[in-house]
Every structure is written in C-alpha cells, then in structure tokens.
Amino acid sequence: MNLVIDVGNTLVKLGVFDFGKLKQKKTCIKKDFLYTLAEISETNPAIQHVIVSSVGNFTENQTSKLQQRYKVLFLDNHTKIPFINKYGTPETLGVDRIALISAAAEKYADKNILVIDAGTCITYDFLSSKSEYLGGAISPGISLRYKSLHTFTEKLPLLDANNPKVLIGNSTSASMHSGVINGVLYEIDGFIANYKKNYDNLTVILTGGDAHFLRDSIKNDIFANSNFLLEGLNHILEYNKH
Numbered sequence: 436m437n438l439v440i441d442v443g444n445t446l447v448k449l450g451v452f453d454f455g456k457l458k459q460k461k462t463c464i465k466k467d468f469l470y471t472l473a474e475i476s477e478t479n480p481a482i483q484h485v486i487v488s489s490v491g492n493f494t495e496n497q498t499s500k501l502q503q504r505y506k507v508l509f510l511d512n513h514t515k516i517p518f519i520n521k522y523g524t525p526e527t528l529g530v531d532r533i534a535l536i537s538a539a540a541e542k543y544a545d546k547n548i549l550v551i552d553a554g555t556c557i558t559y560d561f562l563s564s565k566s567e568y569l570g571g572a573i574s575p576g577i578s579l580r581y582k583s584l585h586t587f588t589e590k591l592p593l594l595d596a597n598n599p600k601v602l603i604g605n606s607t608s609a610s611m612h613s614g615v616i617n618g619v620l621y622e623i624d625g626f627i628a629n630y631k632k633n634y635d636n637l638t639v640i641l642t643g644g645d646a647h648f649l650r651d652s653i654k655n656d657i658f659a660n661s662n663f664l665l666e667g668l669n670h671i672l673e674y675n676k677h
Contacts, residue, residue, distance in 0.1 A: 442489035538667030
C-alpha cells in the first residue's frame with residue numbers, strides 16, 4: 436500500500452493507493468499535515484512506501500516524521516521516470532508536470548497524449564506514442580487572469596470566476612467574465628486543434644482544480660480526470676521500487 440503526497444504552496448493532497456487503485460484521498464492546509472497524516476496512518480496501517488512531490492516546502496519536522504514512519508521517495512529531476520525526457524532544460528521541469536506525464540505513460544502507452552492541467556497556471560504537456568516527452572506550454576490560469584485584470588488596471592474589479600451568460604458583455608463584469616473564460620476555452624480548443632493537425636489519434640486529458648469548471652464547455656473530446664497527478668505519483672513510486 437502506497438501513500439502519495441502532493442505539496443502545493445498552501446494545500447497538501449494525500450492519496451492512498453492499494454494495488455494501483457486510489458482508496459482514499461484527503462486535502463489539508465500545510466499546518467494540519469501531521470494531523471491528517473496520523474489519521475491516514477491509523478486507518479491504513481499497511482502503508483509502507485511514500486512519494487512526496489513538492490512545489491512548496493515541508494518543515495524539517497514534517498519531513499522527519501514521514502521518514503521515521505515510512506520509506507520515502509522525494510520526487511525531483513534525478514528520480515527515475517517511466518518516459519524519455521527530451522525537454523531542453525530537464526532540470527527546470529516541474530515535479531507536477533513530471534507526475535502528469537508519468538500518469539500518461541502508464542495509462543496510455545503507445546498513444547500521442549496531450550495533458551492539460553488547469554490550475555493556477557494552465558500547462559500543456561505532450562507525450563508522443565514513442566513515450567518521448569517533448570514539452571508543451573504554460574499560460575496563466577483562470578484566477579491569475581482575473582487577478583491580473585484587477586491588479587494592473589486602475590478600475591477593473593476583482594471578480595470570482597463565473598461562466599459568462601453572453602458572448603457580448605453588456606457590463607464591465609460581464610465583459611470580464613466573457614474575456615477570461617471564453618479566452619481560456621478558445622485557447623484550450625486552439626491548442627488541441629493544432630496538436631491534432633500534427634499528431635494522429637491524439638488523446639487529451641484535462642485535469643487540475645479548474646477542470647470541472649471547464650470540461651463541459653470545451654468543444655473537443657477530452658477525458659477529465661481530477662486524480663491524474665496523484666495516479667502519476669503512484670506510478671513513479673512503483674517504478675522506483677524495482
């Protein structure tokens with residue numbers, strides 16, 4: 436039984452896997468991590484191996500507690516991975532993107548895969564049918580776009596994301612919703628269309644915190660999977676046991 440831990444800047448996501456299946460999932464703020472870990476450990480005493488993917492930082496105490504209890508693998512750019520990394524600057528490739536591509540390599544072998552992660556940033560990552568990671572793109576996510584409109588202008592308000600009811604906004608807020616959300620949708624559909632021109636039989640995976648918000652409005656066929664990153668971490672962990 437495995438425990439996978441995805442450490443963000445403010446939140447920590449934990450997933451318990453048993454024979455490759457996600458059995459339990461929890462999310463907590465960083466300061467509650469050890470409490471949440473104790474809860475998971477109590478209900479899943481068979482856990483032996485842990486993988487940690489961190490874009491934020493754990494405290495020394497949190498790291499120590501993990502290592503005292505389990506065999507821990509900290510994912511970084513030197514970790515053995517189940518695909519061929521052809522990124523031009525592999526040392527700068529984020530661990531979250533490594534995990535997503537690892538999930539694609541495990542679940543969709545011998546296919547061309549585009550993984551779209553709609554979170555703080557929107558990342559596009561492409562894995563070829565030869566299991567070669569070629570790179571992708573990074574653009575601002577939905578929340579960043581709203582925040583930038585407010586921060587870098589004098590009078591535009593800070594809005595929460597909302598699906599636009601009309602294409603032509605007849606107020607400032609309606610215009611902002613149309614611009615941000617439709618802009619993201621046009622961007623995603625445009626990327627997918629261009630990848631399809633260059634790669635046959637393209638499979639598209641949509642994941643990330645905003646996936647549920649976007650999935651029904653994207654014109655292209657996609658597979659939405661909110662647990663794709665956790666599944667990728669589990670695959671990396673299994674891959675490194677051998």
